[in-house]
Amino acid sequence: MLLSHRSRNLFQPLPRVCCGLLSALLLLAAPAAEAAPKKSAKSSKSSRTGASKTPPAAPAAEPAPAQPAPAAAPAPSAEAKPAPAPAVETKAAEEPARPARESKPAAETRTAAVPKPTASRSAEAKAPSAAPGRMRIGVSPDLYLEGAQLTGVQFIDTARLDESFGYSAGFLSITAWLSTPVPTVSERLRVGGGVRILGNYAASGGQQYGFGIFNEAFVTGEYGLPVADKTEVVFAGRAGLSVLIPGLEFAETIRNLQAQGVDVWSVPRVGWLLGPSLGARRQMSNNIWLRADLLGQVGQQYLFATSQEISGFRYSKNWSTLGLRLGLSLGAEFSL
Numbered sequence: 399m400l401l402s403h404r405s406r407n408l409f410q411p412l413p414r415v416c417c418g419l420l421s422a423l424l425l426l427a428a429p430a431a432e433a434a435p436k437k438s439a440k441s442s443k444s445s446r447t448g449a450s451k452t453p454p455a456a457p458a459a460e461p462a463p464a465q466p467a468p469a470a471a472p473a474p475s476a477e478a479k480p481a482p483a484p485a486v487e488t489k490a491a492e493e494p495a496r497p498a499r500e501s502k503p504a505a506e507t508r509t510a511a512v513p514k515p516t517a518s519r520s521a522e523a524k525a526p527s528a529a530p531g532r533m534r535i536g537v538s539p540d541l542y543l544e545g546a547q548l549t550g551v552q553f554i555d556t557a558r559l560d561e562s563f564g565y566s567a568g569f570l571s572i573t574a575w576l577s578t579p580v581p582t583v584s585e586r587l588r589v590g591g592g593v594r595i596l597g598n599y600a601a602s603g604g605q606q607y608g609f610g611i612f613n614e615a616f617v618t619g620e621y622g623l624p625v626a627d628k629t630e631v632v633f634a635g636r637a638g639l640s641v642l643i644p645g646l647e648f649a650e651t652i653r654n655l656q657a658q659g660v661d662v663w664s665v666p667r668v669g670w671l672l673g674p675s676l677g678a679r680r681q682m683s684n685n686i687w688l689r690a691d692l693l694g695q696v697g698q699q700y701l702f703a704t705s706q707e708i709s710g711f712r713y714s715k716n717w718s719t720l721g722l723r724l725g726l727s728l729g730a731e732f733s734l
Contacts, residue, residue, distance in 0.1 A: 531585065533578045538729020540594070540693065543568040546721025548601070550702070553714045561717070565601030573727065575618060589619045592636075600646065608646025614671055614697075615639055628681040632689065633674075640669040640697055648701070659708050660715070669699035669719075677727070685733045693725040 543566070550561035575592025579585060592615075599612030616638025622630040643666050644652055655662045673695030681687050701717035 531579050531581065532733045533576065534588075534687070534731045534733050535574070535576050536592075536689075536729055536731040537572070537574045538689075538691075538727045540571045540573055540725045540727045541569070542571060542693070542723050542725030544721050544723040546601075546719050548605075548607075548701075548717065548719045550715075550717040552716075553712065555712050563601075563605040563607075564603070565605050565607065566603040567599060567601060567721075568723070568725075571596040571725075573729070577618070577620070577731075584621070586622045586624075586630075587619070588622070589617070591615070591617045591638075598645070599642065607648070609642055609648045609699075609701075610645030611643040613641050613643075615641070616671060622679060630679050632677045632679050632691065634677070634691070635674045636695070637672045638670070640671050640699055642667040642669070642699055642701075655715070660704060660713065661706055662702065662704055662715075667699060667701055669697055671695055671697035673697075673723075675727075679731070687731040689727075689729055689731065691727040691729075693723070693727055695723045695725075697721055697723065 545564075545566055547564045548562055550563075552559040552561055571594055573592055573594045575590055577588040577590030580587045580589055594614040594616070596612040596614070598608065599610060600606070600608040616636040618634060618636040620632050620634035622632050624630045642648075644664055649664065652662055652664050656664075673693060675691045675693045677689055677691030679687050679689040697720075699719045701719065702715045703718075704716075705712075705714035707713070
């Protein structure tokens with residue numbers, strides 16, 4: 399019994415000693431636990447920076463398995479709050495990489511600057527093609543020859559007087575025109591209008607007779623068929639009106655008839671014209687074309703068409719001309 403009492407006295411201080419040892423172990427384990435998160439944060443920092451710089455070195459920064467102290471985790475939970483500080487350090491460490499990202503705008507400006515020459519080249523490429531689609535003005539001198547017939551008849555009651563004669567005419571005329579494309583139909587099709595000034599128009603050959611100043615106004619259409627570099631064959635046609643201002647012998651005839659009491663006027667006489675043409679056109683620059691055309695034209699001019707009664711006599715007079723005119727035109731066109 400004595401031994402049991404003594405043994406009890408010996409073992410009574412053991413719990414106290416164990417508690418002391420446990421508290422000492424906890425005090426020793428707390429600094430180790432604090433150092434463990436810092437080391438893990440530093441290892442994560444080094445792993446991140448190492449991953450951003452050299453991806454193959456990332457496995458070497460894995461000291462994370464050194465976290466086997468679960469019992470010490472609850473105690474330093476309050477003291478582990480300073481851990482976000484390494485994140486700021488990692489952000490600060492990542493900030494030097496921004497200049498590499500800021501190089502993107504420079505690359506974008508370089509890439510944006512690249513299409514500008516292409517746009518200018520495309521504009522330059524379109525400039526020549528835009529010229530055919532613009533309005534043009536042209537002028538040309540024409541050499542022509544004409545064979546015509548004046549058909550004239552005069553009646554006084556039943557007496558008939560034939561005043562017909564054939565004649566030739568021609569030398570030089572000037573033509574000016576304006577044309578525009580018709581893209582809704584074809585880029586090669588052009589329509590427009592023009593005038594032709596023949597000046598003093600007179601019959602020559604077997605009969606000498608001057609009619610006056612002769613001019614034409616017409617509409618035209620043409621189709622250009624490319625056959626070579628900057629060269630095309632032009633198929634064209636024209637139709638319009640002719641105007642004759644009386645002069646020379648014709649004006650004198652009008653005055654004589656007026657003196658006899660015939661109601662004729664000294665006004666311009668009108669007629670019509672119609673004809674095709676075939677030519678060639680070559681582009682010399684973006685705004686200039688040279689062309690040559692062969693012209694064929696039929697025209698009729700009305701001179702007299704009067705019928706009345708004078709001093710009990712029936713009087714009538716009818717004059718008109720019908721002619722075929724052939725010509726060669728050498729001219730130039732300019733885009734507007």
